[in-house]
Amino acid sequence: MKANVTSALWLELLGGLLVVLGVLLAWLAFILANQTIDPNLDKNLLRIRIDFPGLLEGVARHLSVAGAWLAGVGAVLFFGAGYLVWVFRVVLGLAALFALGVWAWLALG
Incomplete structure (x- = not known):
C-alpha cells in the first residue's frame, strides 16, 4: 500500500498552493493593519458613524x-501527503469491504 508519486504529488501541489494563498492573505492583513489613516478621512467617516481604523483592524x-x-491546512497536505494517501486507501478499502459485506449479508441472509 505504498503511495505512488502521482497520488501524493497532487496533494503536495494543493498544499503548496494553499500555503502560498495563506501567505498572501497574511501579507495583505499585515499591510492593512499598518495602514496610516488620513485624519481628515477618519473625521469625515466618523460623521456617518464609520470607525475606519476599527474596520481596517477587523x-x-x-x-x-x-x-x-x-497555510496550516496546506502545510498538513504538503508534508503529510504520503500519509494521507495511505489513510485514504485504507478508508476506501474498509468502505469497499463494508459494501461487500452488506451485499453478502443480504444475498446470503
Whole structure:
C-alpha cells in the first residue's frame, strides 16, 4: 500500500498552493493593519458613524485568521501527503469491504 508519486504529488501541489494563498492573505492583513489613516478621512467617516481604523483592524484580523488556516491546512497536505494517501486507501478499502459485506449479508441472509 505504498503511495505512488502521482497520488501524493497532487496533494503536495494543493498544499503548496494553499500555503502560498495563506501567505498572501497574511501579507495583505499585515499591510492593512499598518495602514496610516488620513485624519481628515477618519473625521469625515466618523460623521456617518464609520470607525475606519476599527474596520481596517477587523478586516486585517479576519484575513490573518483565514491566512493562518489556509497555510496550516496546506502545510498538513504538503508534508503529510504520503500519509494521507495511505489513510485514504485504507478508508476506501474498509468502505469497499463494508459494501461487500452488506451485499453478502443480504444475498446470503
